[in-house]
Amino acid sequence: MSLRPYNFSAGPAVLPESVLREAAAEMLDWHGSGMGVMEMSHRGKEFIAIYEAAERDLRELLALPSNFHILFMQGGGLGENAFLPMNLSRGGKVDVVVTGAWSQKSLGEAKRYADAQAAASNESSGHTNMPAPATWQLRPDAAYVHVCSNETIHGVEMHELPYLAALGSRAPLVVDCSSHILSRQIDWSRVGLAFAGAQKNIGPAGVTLVFVREDLLGHALDICPSAFNYKTVADNGSMFNTPPTYGIYIAGLVFQWLKREGGVAEMERRAIEKAGLLYGYLDNSGGFYSNRVQANARSRMNVPFFLTNEALNDSFLAEAREAGLLQLKGHKSVGGMRASIYNAMPLAGVQALVSYMQDFARRHG
Amino acid sequence: MSLRPYNFSAGPAVLPESVLREAAAEMLDWHGSGMGVMEMSHRGKEFIAIYEAAERDLRELLALPSNFHILFMQGGGLGENAFLPMNLSRGGKVDVVVTGAWSQKSLGEAKRYADAQAAASNESSGHTNMPAPATWQLRPDAAYVHVCSNETIHGVEMHELPYLAALGSRAPLVVDCSSHILSRQIDWSRVGLAFAGAQKNIGPAGVTLVFVREDLLGHALDICPSAFNYKTVADNGSMFNTPPTYGIYIAGLVFQWLKREGGVAEMERRAIEKAGLLYGYLDNSGGFYSNRVQANARSRMNVPFFLTNEALNDSFLAEAREAGLLQLKGHKSVGGMRASIYNAMPLAGVQALVSYMQDFARRHG
Numbered sequence: 001m002s003l004r005p006y007n008f009s010a011g012p013a014v015l016p017e018s019v020l021r022e023a024a025a026e027m028l029d030w031h032g033s034g035m036g037v038m039e040m041s042h043r044g045k046e047f048i049a050i051y052e053a054a055e056r057d058l059r060e061l062l063a064l065p066s067n068f069h070i071l072f073m074q075g076g077g078l079g080e081n082a083f084l085p086m087n088l089s090r091g092g093k094v095d096v097v098v099t100g101a102w103s104q105k106s107l108g109e110a111k112r113y114a115d116a117q118a119a120a121s122n123e124s125s126g127h128t129n130m131p132a133p134a135t136w137q138l139r140p141d142a143a144y145v146h147v148c149s150n151e152t153i154h155g156v157e158m159h160e161l162p163y164l165a166a167l168g169s170r171a172p173l174v175v176d177c178s179s180h181i182l183s184r185q186i187d188w189s190r191v192g193l194a195f196a197g198a199q200k201n202i203g204p205a206g207v208t209l210v211f212v213r214e215d216l217l218g219h220a221l222d223i224c225p226s227a228f229n230y231k232t233v234a235d236n237g238s239m240f241n242t243p244p245t246y247g248i249y250i251a252g253l254v255f256q257w258l259k260r261e262g263g264v265a266e267m268e269r270r271a272i273e274k275a276g277l278l279y280g281y282l283d284n285s286g287g288f289y290s291n292r293v294q295a296n297a298r299s300r301m302n303v304p305f306f307l308t309n310e311a312l313n314d315s316f317l318a319e320a321r322e323a324g325l326l327q328l329k330g331h332k333s334v335g336g337m338r339a340s341i342y343n344a345m346p347l348a349g350v351q352a353l354v355s356y357m358q359d360f361a362r363r364h365g
Numbered sequence: 366m367s368l369r370p371y372n373f374s375a376g377p378a379v380l381p382e383s384v385l386r387e388a389a390a391e392m393l394d395w396h397g398s399g400m401g402v403m404e405m406s407h408r409g410k411e412f413i414a415i416y417e418a419a420e421r422d423l424r425e426l427l428a429l430p431s432n433f434h435i436l437f438m439q440g441g442g443l444g445e446n447a448f449l450p451m452n453l454s455r456g457g458k459v460d461v462v463v464t465g466a467w468s469q470k471s472l473g474e475a476k477r478y479a480d481a482q483a484a485a486s487n488e489s490s491g492h493t494n495m496p497a498p499a500t501w502q503l504r505p506d507a508a509y510v511h512v513c514s515n516e517t518i519h520g521v522e523m524h525e526l527p528y529l530a531a532l533g534s535r536a537p538l539v540v541d542c543s544s545h546i547l548s549r550q551i552d553w554s555r556v557g558l559a560f561a562g563a564q565k566n567i568g569p570a571g572v573t574l575v576f577v578r579e580d581l582l583g584h585a586l587d588i589c590p591s592a593f594n595y596k597t598v599a600d601n602g603s604m605f606n607t608p609p610t611y612g613i614y615i616a617g618l619v620f621q622w623l624k625r626e627g628g629v630a631e632m633e634r635r636a637i638e639k640a641g642l643l644y645g646y647l648d649n650s651g652g653f654y655s656n657r658v659q660a661n662a663r664s665r666m667n668v669p670f671f672l673t674n675e676a677l678n679d680s681f682l683a684e685a686r687e688a689g690l691l692q693l694k695g696h697k698s699v700g701g702m703r704a705s706i707y708n709a710m711p712l713a714g715v716q717a718l719v720s721y722m723q724d725f726a727r728r729h730g
Contacts, residue, residue, distance in 0.1 A: 005399035009406045012610055020392050020401050027389035028382065034370035034691060036385050038569055038615065041374045041692055074439035074571060075592055078606035082590030109591055199607050204403055206439060206571040206609025223588045225447030226474055227440055241443035242564050244571030244609065245377055250403065326399060327406055 005324035006349035010152050010302060010331070010340040011179065011200035019203070019253040037249045042242050050245075051238075054252030061255060061264055064211060065188050071210040071230060072238040072248055076197040077102065077178050079228070080208060081109035084146070084174060086224040088193065088216060089114035093142040095171070099158070100127040100151030101333060102176060110146065113221070119145065127154040130297035133162040142171040144192060150180035150299050152200060153331045155291070155338070157299035161190045172216060180301045181209070182258060183343055184268045192216055201301065201342045203254050204247035258343065267343045274341050274350045275300040281354045288361040306336035312364055313337075323356045370689035371714035375517050375667060375696070375705040376544065376565035384568070384618040402614045407607050415610075416603075419617030426620060426629055429576060430553050436575040436595060437603040437613055441562040442467065442543050444593070445573060446474035449511070449539060451589040453558065453581060454479035458507040460536070464523070465492040465516030466698060467541060475511065478586070484510065492519040495662035498527040507536040509557060515545035515664050517565060518696045520656070520703070522664035526555045537581060545666045546574070547623060548708055549633045557581055566666065566707045568619050569612035623708065632708045639706050639715045640665040646719045653726040671701035677729055678702075688721045 007014040030037050033046045040047040055070050064070065075083070084106075085094055094114045096107040098121035110116035119138050120131035138145060149158040157180065164173050172192025181196040193212045199205035210230065217231040226232055227241045258267065279298060282291045282305050291298065291305045307316055316337065320328050330336040341350055372379040395402050398411045405412040420435055429435065440448070449471075450459055459479045461472040463486035475481035484503050485496035503510060514523040522545065529538050537557020546561040558577045564570035575595065582596040591597050592606045623632065644663060647656045647670050656663065656670045672681055681702065685693050695701040706715055 004393065007400050007404055009400075009404065009409070012403060012405055012407060012607065014404050015401065017393065020403075024389040024392035027385050027392070028369065034689070035372050035374075036380065038377060038385075039372055039374065039379050040377055042377060042570065044374070044692065074441075074444070074609075075590075076439070076606040078592040079439070079590060082592065086590075112587070112591075197607065199610075204609075204611055205407065205607045206612055222477070225440075225444060225451075226477075227443040227447065241441040242377065242562065242570045244439075244569075244612070245564075246569055246611065246615075247571055247609070250611075324399070327409065 005326050006345065006352055007326045008339045008341065008345070008353070009327035010338060012203075012205045013200055013340055013342050014344045015203045015250070016254065016257045016344045019250065019257050022253055023250060038246045040245065042239060042245050047245055050249050050252055054248055054255055057252065057255035057259060061182060061258055062186060063188070067214045068188065068211050069214065069217070069234040071212065071233045072243050073208040073210055073228065073233060074206060074244055075228070076199070076205070076208055077176060077195070078105065080176070080195050080210070081106045082113065083224070083228045084193070085110045085113035085116070086228070087220045087230045088172070088174070089143045089221070090219055091221060093139050094144060094146060095119040095138050095142045096146045097131065097136060098123060099130060099148055100154035100156050102151055102153065103146065103148040106146055106148065106176065114143065122156070126292070127151065127156060128292050128297070129294040130156060130158055133167055136167065138164070138167055138169040138171070140169065142169065144172045144174045145169060146174045146176070148176040150177065150301055152179040152302050152340075153334060155293050155299045155302045155304040156297045157301070159296065161187055163190050172213070180299070182264055182267060183271045183301060185264050198247065198251055202251050204250045206244045207247035207251055270347065271300040271343070274345065274347055275303065277350050277354060278303050278339060278341065281357065285357070285361055286365070288365055289357060301342055302338060302340050304330055304334055304336060304338045309364075310336070315364070316360060319360060320356060323352070325353055325356055370691050371710065371717055372691045373704045373706065373710070373718070374692035375703060377568070377570045378565055378705055378707050379709045380568045380615070381619065381622045381709045384615065384622050387618055388615060403611045405610065407604060407610050412610055415614050415617055419613055419620055422617065422620035422624060426547060426623055427551060428553070432579045433553065433576050434579065434582070434599040436577065436598045437608050438573040438575055438593070438598060439571060439609055440593070441564070441570070441573055442541060442560070443470065445541070445560050445575070446471045447478065448589070448593045449558075450475045450478035450481070451593070452585045452595045453537070453539070454508045454586070455584055456586060458504050459509060459511060460484040460503050460507045461511040462496065462501060463488060464495060464513055465519035465521050467516055467518065468511065468513040471511055471513065471541065479508065487521070491657070492516065492521060493657050493662070494659040495521060495523055498532055501532065503529070503532055503534045503536070505534065507534065509537045509539045510534060511539045511541070513541040515542065515666055517544040517667050517705070518699060520658050520664040520667045520669040521662045522666070524661065526552055528555050537578065545664070547629055547632060548636045548666060550629050563612065563616055565705070567616050569615045571609045572612035572616055635712065636665040636708070639710065639712055640668065642715050642719060643668050643704060643706065646722065650722070650726055651730070653730055654722060666707055667703060667705050669695055669699055669701060669703045674729070675701070680729070681725060684725060685721060688717070690718055690721055
């Protein structure tokens with residue numbers, strides 16, 4: 001049992017304790033090199049070994065086909081919102097499926113570089129459902145279709161990626177999977193590019209992963225900064241500029257941990273169990289708590305919920321903190337509470353949360 | 366005396382041992398918060414405290430006037446090479462003083478967004494001197510003048526920033542000080558914007574510092590990505606997107622260490638002492654070693670040098686490693702050796718290097 005509190009932050013977020021212990025132990029001397037990882041030249045053989053292992057483990061965990069590159073970049077999802085249309089739109093059309101705050105932001109930024117429009121939107125439901133792919137208004141000549149497969153703020157997850165060809169589109173699918181990457185497998189046959197800020201389900205902020213199919217490289221607009229041109233980054237093995245070395249190292253330790261724990265299949269099994277426990281209680285709390293997302297669109301990673309009596313919100317948070325349950329306040333744009341239960345959150349953490357919620361409801365109900 | 370080897374990497378580079386020890390000790394629990402710094406929401410009170418202390422300490426160390434913003438960004442110097450003209454050029458003219466590989470790259474990227482040209486160049490000398498400001502061909506209507514005040518690869522330093530007004534220019538001066546920031550004071554009255562990748566003289570790769578005068582904000586080109594628009598970043602306190610939180614934390618620990626050690630004035634005194642010792646020996650090694658940079662342009666941070674008998678290069682590096690002196694190989698574009706002797710390199714490290722070089726020369730001379 002952990003002596004640390006359980007941290008439900010939406011990101012940057014909890015890391016496996018064993019990863020943190022390993023990083024602390026190696027801080028001054030990585031594997032007898034006489035250097036800490038933060039102190040290594042990114043072109044030295046020590047860091048190259050760290051980098052290659054991280055890339056190899058990630059490729060294995062995600063069963064990434066060989067015609068996809070993995071790019072270790074910077075700038076996060078909001079950076080990618082600009083770099084995507086710069087690299088892929090060719091100045092043409094971009095279709096965005098709006099399912100919450102993140103895809104809404106992606107649409108807004110894409111409009112600055114391309115003829116971008118919403119192919120669908122769940123805004124009228126307050127971002128609580130998932131528009132069925134059959135209802136999406138896809139333009140046949142779009143350069144790409146952008147979806148956010150897990151909306152961190154609204155707690156909405158696309159449980160199956162669309163097969164665009166079956167919807168009459170030949171456009172590549174672009175997937176923002178920042179907040180649930182490595183919690184379930186990705187069907188790469190349906191994907192042209194996927195990206196993820198690492199600070200949610202991997203760990204360190206400042207690392208952005210881009211998985212891009214070979215044929216999508218080399219079409220960047222002239223205005224694309226060289227350091228963010230996917231082809232330039234790919235051609236230089238993510239070392240065109242100095243990569244965020246320590247973040248890549250920590251991500252690599254997380255990948256090793258994932259492999260030891262059983263990989264993505266095991267993470268998916270655990271995610272189903274953890275999310276099932278929490279949603280199950282929310283739906284059976286006698287109206288004391290609620291989650292407003294449609295059942296088939298509920299995220300396994302980010303669970304926003306509300307106390308029916310919102311006057312109790314401050315007490316709920318204060319007593320949760322006393323009980324060793326941290327960072328449960330909801331995003332300001334949604335309100336209420338949010339529990340992010342990423343891969344590094346053990347089942348015991350969700351059990352402790354539910355137990356606390358039951359107790360709180362009993363005392364205040 | 367340190368038990369670790371001395372690490373002369375040009376970047377990412379050596380960090381103060383006390384900083385690494387502090388970071389290791391706090392890895393699982395920062396100040397009783399129950400969270401490691403990597404696991405904290407960037408908007409939580411714990412990280413905000415870390416961020417504000419880092420910003421305050423850096424402002425104090427650099428005596429930064431209140432009309433300058435400090436932005437904590439991502440993308441490094443090569444990213445800034447694009448974001449600078451996007452933010453400051455207004456599509457007009459940019460004058461770049463070429464003094465080595467870094468300013469050459471800055472010029473190349475600026476040309477993609479503006480009418481950029483070299484105001485001066487030391488290329489004919491192999492980047493071994495510093496063109497006198499009086500000889501610079503400055504265009505009166507340039508949007509800004511870009512200099513690299515320390516060239517990491519060529520070991521050339523601009524020991525005094527130019528006073529552009531005295532040269533007949535009203536353009537703001539933009540200074541890339543990546544590889545010697547915090548080793549000497551900056552005369553902010555001569556500067557419009559300065560920037561630095563943190564991975565050389567501060568520590569963690571993936572943090573880019575931008576110091577920008579208030580009146581230069583708000584003139585970005587339409588094509589500038591929102592996450593890299595200086596005004597957007599400034600208006601959001603560097604939290605428009607998730608900042609590289611752990612890197613900022615480590616930088617903050619380095620700033621605290623600098624304050625404890627006596628600040629920038631003391632770092633400058635030490636830099637003069639360390640560089641003086643090394644150049645002094647190079648110039649008096651009986652021709653066994655040499656540095657080719659003109660005396661008034663020599664960098665106090667990056668000291669490239671050559672063995673006259675280059676057939677001994679491999680032995681020099683192998684025996685140096687045996688002697689606990691790491692990462693001395695020169696940049697591939699220059700060849701030979703390079704010793705980077707940043708703030709975190711103690712005088713004892715330079716003494717050990719000189720002592721080894723003397724011994725090597727005696728044995729192979």
